[in-house]
Amino acid sequence: MLMRSKLFVPASRPELFDKALNSAADALSFDLEDAVAQNQKPQARAALAKFLREKPDTNKAILVRVNAFGTVEFNADIDALSGATIDIINLPMAEDVDAVIEAVAKIERLQKPSRQVGVLLNIETPRGLRKAADLATSHPRVMGLQIGYADLLEPCGIVRSDRDALAHIRLAVRLAAAEAGIDAYDGAFAAVKDTDGYRTECLMAKAHGFAGKSCIHPSQIAIANATFMPDAAEIAWAHKVVAAASEADARGVGAYLVEGHMIDKPFVERARAIVALADTIATVIAR
Known part of the structure; x- marks a missing residue:
């Protein structure tokens, strides 16, 4: 599945759904987790579920980042999305193999039997990074690993601009994904106006064997698409x-x-x- 660029779309902003669908992004990641305030989650998941059931056919990969497994919000997300047309469920805060297996079982019970929904695991905690290879091989539906830089670095006081730290993380995640024969995807770059910085991170991620990078603004899409395409x-x-x-x-x-x-x-x-x-x-x- 082609995902050079994966555009984040807050599920609490339904006015952005059609715009995202018409963008040049290879994939859309509708977010029910961090981008949605706690008191807005019920409305957001209802709006997203309605859109995904009624949306026109598209060649884009459709992902939904749900809330962390083990929370009430995760169960509500999966229940609301039952039967919706989704290619990939993005599980945040992946740390435990048994939890991934349980989460996948829940997803399988509610998705259409004819549709093979993949699971993208976020590696965004120290424990998750340490166990990345185990997580990557935890279930056949796991189709990729994705780095979550903010959750991984900020609590540890690691500077986001430390290229050595980023290189270490990328290599660990890429080799873990390689062990499972799946892809790795680079995380978001928050400085939207720093296009040179975003392009540099794309180039470094490509050099480390990554298949694509998250986009938190449409201005980042063209850079990701161009960088992760062989010249x-x-x-x-x-x-x-x-x-x-x-x-x-x-x-x-x-x-x-x-x-x-x-x-x-x-x-x-x-x-x-x-x-x-x-x-x-x-x-x-x-x-």
């Missing part, structure tokens, strides 16, 4: 490697050179992934 040079190189691999396989050769670079299995797997991603993006753009 022309990457695609050209990937096609050369894939072609060379086909020739090498036919000759029974396991390692070989492409323009002076030694190529073997892991490089071929990466090249094929780039070609597949480029094809997927081209298909989406053509629609």
Whole structure:
């Protein structure tokens, strides 16, 4: 599922729903958690459930960030969303494997049997980061891990601009996701007017193997879409490697050179992934 850009939409702001649907974001993440004041949650979940049941068909991935499992609000969210057209439920504050399994069981009971709803886990606590690999492999419906920087860093007094700290977190989350064979997604960047800062974080996340980044404002969408799309040079190189691999396989050769670079299995797997991603993006753009 293509999610280079994932636009957050507060469920308490129904006037934004159609605008978000018409945006260039690959995915929309309707938020019932932190973006909604406690006394507004019943109205927000009712408005969102109505919209998701009546919305027109879309190629965008539709996510809902519900409240944390184990809370009364989580149960109310899942009950209200029963039968709604949703691709992914985003679970915040993921820390415990058993809790994830229980939450997924609750989600499965209320979603349409014909629809395979995925689960995106937020890694946003020290415990969650430490157990990220266990969480990633906790259930087949877990399709990705997503970093929640504010909840993870602020209580610890870790400065958001510390690139070494961010790199450590990203690598830990990406390797945990890789163990499960799923994607990792970078978290939100709150300084909306700092487009250079947002672009820098996108580039660093891409370098760490992330599939996309959250957007908290429409102005961030184009940057994420452009950054997490393979550029022309990457695609050209990937096609050369894939072609060379086909020739090498036919000759029974396991390692070989492409323009002076030694190529073997892991490089071929990466090249094929780039070609597949480029094809997927081209298909989406053509629609």
